Structures are given as structure tokens and as C-alpha cells.
Amino acid sequence: MSDPAPFIVAIPARYASTRLPGKPLRQIADAPMIVHVARRALAAGASSVIVATDDVRIAAELRDHDVQVCMTRADHASGSDRLAECAEQLGWSDDTIVVNLQGDEPLAPVSGIRAVAEALATSDAPMATLASPITSAHEMFDPNCVKVVCDANGYALYFSRAPLPYARDAFALKRDVLPSTVPFLRHIGIYAYRAGFLRRFAALRPTPLEQAEALEQLRALEHGERIQVRIAPEPFPAGVDTEEDLARVRRLLESAGANRE
Template identity: 65%
Template sequence: MDEQRAGEAGQRSDNAPMLDSADFIVAIPARYAASRLPGKPLRLLGGTPLVIHVAQRAIAAGAREVWVATDDERIRDALQGTPVQVAMTSAAHASGSDRLAECARIAGWSDEAIVVNLQGDEPFAPPAGIRAVADALAASGAEMATLATPVEDAEALFDPNTVKLVRAASGDALYFSRAPIPWHREGFAQNRQALPPGQWLRHIGIYAYRTGFLQRFAALPPGRLEQAESLEQLRALEAGFRIAVALTPEPFPPGVDTPEDLARAEARLGGA
């Protein structure tokens, strides 16, 4: 089954750097006690728990293994009968990366295994995007990889809930921020209702790393930049590690974080 899936994934990635047999793992952190949408992984979308929708996207991406790292037996029970493997992890983890680091220890992945951290509230994550972040890690040699997409309007650029980033010419991340970066001094002095010429990038919260670095990253203390912006990826940059940034090959529709988001997702699933 793994060989067949790997071959199919290789055929699908003609326009992207090739991974060796598309050999990557997807791990989905799924905490039950979400503050804005309690029980989020088990909320029904089209009659199916949200976490299963996310896992199906990972399977469609051609992942060698798909794991859900959770702290709640109800989530484990909901995944019975699916090809998804479950790691029961501590309820005390402060972040998804910490939870996946424990998952990696439970699963026994090698230090060189490529792991994609797919958030558990992304029921419409495009399989091509999941593969693209794994490809970006393999091709770049960076410690981490993530995705971005162009900012489409000034409202998103100035929205602190929309994370922006800037890249070096190499494609590596220079910085992530909730503020509008880069700041166009002349353009924004005249008008903040429209984007000046240029390209602003919105961060998409999907990551890839090798298991060995995932353990190292989870062991790092939060940096001052991370604490100021509440952005975990800044911990890696502040510690001097590279984060490769690729443009997503397909749009990532909004995730599900609130009851309103869930209603919109239901409408999208129904084609409304």
C-alpha cells in the first residue's frame, strides 16, 4: 500500500521538487479543550467530525503515515476504524509542536523523517499544499519549512489576526509579524485603504521539519520575539534556524476556530 501511494504521489508532483518516494508523515495536533470552540476536533461538519476531514486531506496528500496527537480519549475513539494512527499525549502541552514532539517519541520516527504539522482545524487544506511544504523542506535543506500566499487587500494586511511575513531572496523567512510588513513608507503615508505596488505575503500555518529538529525546537525556551508577537515560529528564527517559505500551489480556505467559522465551513461543504 505504501509503495502504491508513493508512486501516485510522485506522479502528482511533476511541477515541484521531488521527495524520495514522497516519504513524509503528517501529524495533526488535536486538543479537545479549544477555548473558542470547545470540543472542536469532534464538532460535526457534514455529519463527520472535523478531525476526520483533516485526516482525509492528509491521506489524499500521499503521506506515508497520518497521525493524530491528542489528549482526549473521545478523539481517539472517533478515529477508530480509520487508517489514522493515534498518539495519546499529555494534556499539559503549551503548543502543537510540543504535542507533536511527544507524538514522534511515541511513534518512534527516525531523526531524518519529514513530518508535516497540519493544524486540526483545516478541513479544506489542499493536498497539493500539504505536499508542497514537505517538498520545500527537502529541497531547501532548512530546519523548517512553511507556506505563504499573497495578501489580497489592505484590510487583511492591517488585521493583527492575519500573520504576515517577509522573505529573503533565497526564499527563507526573514520575519513573521502581526503588523503589516514590509511597511511601505510613502504608500501608507498617503493611503492605508489600498495596497501600494509590491507583494505582501500572508503566512499559512502549516509546517514541515525533520523529527530530530522537531525535538530540538520543542526543547527551546520561548524567545522574546515569540512572546511579543505570540508567534511560535519566531522562536526558531530568533535561535538562528532557517525557515524556508514556499508559495502555496493552491489556496488554503479559512480554518475553523469559532462557531461562525464552523457555520461557514458547513455552507462551503454544501456548496452554498
Template identity: 65%
Template structure:
């Protein structure tokens, strides 16, 4: 949608249990977080901000064209950090903010734009993306978050369990994915109205969120809408481990070689 005006905020915490110092790990000779910020700008974001609690990350992004929000080291979640970033940036309440994770160096520009467009088109306070599930292993994988939508495209529920459950088909065979295309995997990119961020951050953790360990369920349980759009392009896996970083290095080399 030409003309969609949005900003991107990238939470970047130095401490990461599986990959310490992750935002500054080098990919193609440059910090991982810089690759992510470039994807945001390439997608057409008016501004790209990195919300961090570590001066080393700010220093690594100097002269990159990316703006820095130095946020508290005490935030419990990326949403809390994003809310403080919105306050530092001075965005108006209706500003469309895309939350792009700092470990997504290959996030497609079309997908970043799509989550912003979904927010604008729906008038919901929050939006996200999904992709069809194409194999039964993904459906049963608790690390792959599933979701179901209402007829208007809003999220009804997110779960680590296989939803919806095809009762009759799985009574016969759980080893293959039934036909019908009803299954969606959640993609962890979000759009928000800036004015909703402090409200979200102020909500106490909800029962469903605690059960599933999914923060977005806090929003649904509080009665707010989350608009969901199918991603127009695949999102390659993010970088969480040293093995992921090696894979990303090979992928980047192939891209640069035109492969």
C-alpha cells in the same frame, strides 16, 4: 514532486476556548478531525497521526486508518505535543513531518505536499507556506500574520504588523495597497525534520515570540532557518467558532453537490 516521502501529524486537543470539543464536532455527520486526517492521506502522506490527550478523540477515529498518539494533557503548545508524537511514532531524525492543524478540513492536497517539498528542497529544519496579500485590510489586520523572505526563500521575519512598510506610498495614502506585490500572508502549516521537533520544544520562549505572540519567531531568534514557499492552492479558513463550523457545513454541502 513525485516521490517526496512524508508523514502528517495533527495535534487535536479536546478543550478549545471558542469551540469546546472542536475535534469531535460533526461536519457532514463525521468528526472534524477525521476530515482533516483524510486530507492528509489524500495528499499522499505515508502515515497520518492524530496526537491527542483525550480518549474520546481516539475512539472516534477507531478503524479510520489514522494512527493515534496519546500524548500528555500538560503540553503548553502543539509543538510540544508534536515532539511527543514523533517519539511515540519512532520516526527517524530525517523523517519529513507536516504539522497540519486539526481545524483545517479543507486543506488542499497541493499545499500539504508543497510544505513537505519545501523542506526537502531547502535542507532547512523547518518550512511553511505563504500567500500574496491582495487587499490593504489584510495587511493591517493583526490576526493575519505577515512575513518577509530572503532571496533564497527563507523567512527573515514574521509579524502581525504590516511588513514591509511602503514608506513613500503610505505617506501619501494608507487606504489602498501599493502596487508591486511585496506582501505575503503566512499560512499556518509547517514542515519539520523529526529530529528538530524535540530541539524546538526544548527552546525557551524568546523575546520576539513574546512580543508578537508568534511561536515560529522562537526558531528564527535561535538562528535556525525556516524555508517559505508560496502555496500552490488557496487554504480556506479553518474552524475556530460555531459560525465557522456553520460556514464549513455549507461549503462541504456545496462540494458534495458539485457546486
């Protein structure tokens, strides 16, 4: 078996989170959250790990770790836009595989980071992402759970906060149980792209469906680009958006640390 294609992991991290101010620097067990995310990227075997941030406090916390910091503008609308500036600053070649790992994913599985990089490396699509099966009706009808519908070759047809695909006959009878014959998939917000496409994507105008659903990946589909979707090899725990999320992750990581002692 050939060695996997080399990839870098780029982590967009901004200080001014609306729901959880200073989120990247919130302490979890022995380190700030951004350090935990960087550790996951390093453990995945990335050839380099770059944190793209607009805040010197975040940069300072990473000074003693094997991570490169790229200082970016503060006015970026999305993580992809921030990484596009990073690609220009650092001069990444167009064929460089870049994994976009969100800065609020301290529990991101190493296998998932590798899987999305491999999905891009073995596909002719310019962008790749992951998904996992939806098993509960609550999740299916939750607008915070983003659904993805794929074609027979695993390319994304659409992403939505609505329940898709809509099982007409089954849901006409009841909506508390999912029919077992329908492939319901939850989108996992980790991406891989070639650096050349990342630059091109960030230069595209936001699109109507992207703005309606508040899902930036729809910009790629609306402009006719393909997105390869792979099933995640293991579950992705939810990221950190709220104080409740932070407390949950603290319990998990502190318990893991205690078990290693």
C-alpha cells in the same frame, strides 16, 4: 522526475479549545472535523497519518479510519510541543519529514500539504512553511493575518501580526490600497520539519519575540534557525476558530457533498 520524498502528516488535536470547546469533534457534513482533516492528509499521499491528542473521545472517533492515534499529555503549550512528544513515543528517525497540519483545517488543500513537504525535502533548512500573496489592505492591517517577510532565497526574515513590510511612502498617502510593487505575504500555518529538529525545537525556551507576537515560529528564528517559505500552489481557506467559521465550513462541505450525489 524522481518520486517525491516520503512524508508523514501529524495532526495535533486538543479537545479543550477556548473559543470553540470540543472543536475536533464538531460535526461537519458526514463526519467530525478531525476526520475531515485526516482525510485531507491521506489524500495528499502521506505515508502515514497520526493524530496527536490528549482526549480519548477524539481517539474513539478515529478508530474506524486509516489513522494512527498517539495519546499525549494535556499540558502542551503548542502543537509543535505535542508532536515532539509524539516523535518520542513513536520513535521517528531524525530525518523523517513531518508535516504539522492543524486539526482545525478541514479544507486544507491537498496540493498545499504536498508542497510544504517538498519545500523541506528540497531545502537545507530544518523547517518549511507556506505563504500566499496579500491583495487587500484590510488583510494587511488585520493582526489576525500573520505576515512573513523573506530574503531573496525564500528564507523567512520575520513573521509579524503588524503590517510588514511597511510601505512608508505609499502608506503615508493612503492605507486602503496596497502598492503593487511590494511583495506582501500572508503566512499559512502549516509546517514541515525533520523529526530531529522537531525534538530540538520543542526543547528550546520560548523567546521574547515569540511571546510578544504569540507566534511560535519566531522561536526558531530567534535561535538562529532558518525557515524555508514557499508560495502555496492554491489558496488555503481559513480554518475553524469560531462558531461562524464552523458554519461557513459546514455550508461549503455540505454543498460539496450534495454536488457529488
